[in-house]
Amino acid sequence: MEPSSATATVVAVIDDLIFETKIRATARAVGVEVRTARDAASLEQLLDQAASPLVLVDLNLPNGGGPRAVASAAAHATRPYLIAFVSHVQADLARAGLLAGAHQVLPRSRFAVELSQLLQEHGPAPPDRAPEPAG
16 A cells, blocks of 8 residues: 555564564554565565665574664665664674664564654654744
8 A cells, every 4th residue: 555645654674463563553552654664676666666764674684684684774865863772681692683784773673662652753844844934
């Protein structure tokens, strides 16, 4: 489903359907639509179609796909803000996310708790809270 032009959109790179549902519900509550990519290639296609100011990446994608997705988004011309999340016990994978270009890497539990705030701080402004023009 394509987002309407009046809907603020972010991209999530995730293959965990239960956690994806949680992200979508939280985003909907703050007026943001989530478009989903399952890997770095589909992420790149989404960013080529419509720039998103925020990309959320599950570093636990299969076969090392999480850090690859971060690197792909970090190198994309649109330069989105990148927030990655991972199990708190996977320090090496968290470090790999940072080295790949993530602006933040959060433990999955903290990411879930702070998601609404993260979307509001780093995501697009929905039409009802668009910034005032400078003047």
